[in-house]
Amino acid sequence: MYTQREMIRVAKLYYEKGLTQQEIAALENISRPTVSRILDAALQEGIVTFSIQYPIESVDDLEDELKKRFDLMKVIVAPVIIPEPSFILTDVGKLLGDYLHDLVADGDTIGISWGNSLTYAAKQLKQLKRKNVRVVQLNGGVATTAFSTGAMNILDQFAKAFDAQPYALSVPTILDSAEIASALLRDSGIREIVSLGREANIAVFGIGRTSYQSVLNLAGYFKQDEYDKLLQKGAVGDICSRFYSIDGNVSDEQLNDRTIGLHLDDLRRKKHTIAIACGEDKVPAILGAVRGNYFNTLFTDEVTARELIKQHDIAKTAEVQQK
CATH class of the missing domain: 1.10.10 (Arc Repressor Mutant, subunit A)
Structure with a gap:
């Protein structure tokens, strides 16, 4: 016109x-x-575009409470300005991007997972010139359906942000059997990527919750009855496609043997294990990960933080009453 x-x-x-x-x-x-x-x-037509530039002040009192209760190295809590998931994840992702900008140094190896939270975080990364930085996928990102995990896009954004060499783990994260998983891990190329993920001094990952709407389920890794059984076994969440219960233990050893990528035990040995998780529905998954000692740094929002404190205190009270 x-x-x-x-x-x-x-x-x-x-x-x-x-x-x-x-x-x-x-x-x-x-x-x-x-x-x-x-x-x-x-x-x-895109001739005019707008960008709202604003500082995000973290919520100090909640950060201190979570650090004290969970004995964490660092906690960053974003205020909820607009109570919608996309806005919340964008703000939390911005804080994570700022943190990584200050943290990453020459020669670092950054291990990353994939998923909705990492998708938002990757978009907020700032450009940073560093030497000899490597970025490696910690779990396989190839879906078995038309559903896209977005794993390669996240890897590419992290690599570009830090001028890093990317290493993709281009296999499905969960195989049909432990025998197939074991055979794949004998491949020298796959074995090298998994080993590099184990060596990474920085790990950045989302915390998934067990639900039928989870990325892993939508990506076709489970048959209906398999996911039902996983829920029946008490799985509350996953990190790098490894499922665990509310007490932090692996919830299904057979499923764990079919999974390609970093083991949960490996996270405990890393210097920086950085989790991003938002939403009250993820509180059980976050609590399970805390009890498993799978992260030492947490990025979340104030609503989730308050619910975390509430649920933690309820659990502690129940434990005291049972004694």
């Missing part, structure tokens, strides 16, 4: 020169509603 030249001219008069829509209408000999429509068209 409007030419690109018209949209650019009206947009520059309005956004850069600061004229009102009425002044532009008089100058261009058009109606004020037409000016408004041209500005809307410029937005839709």
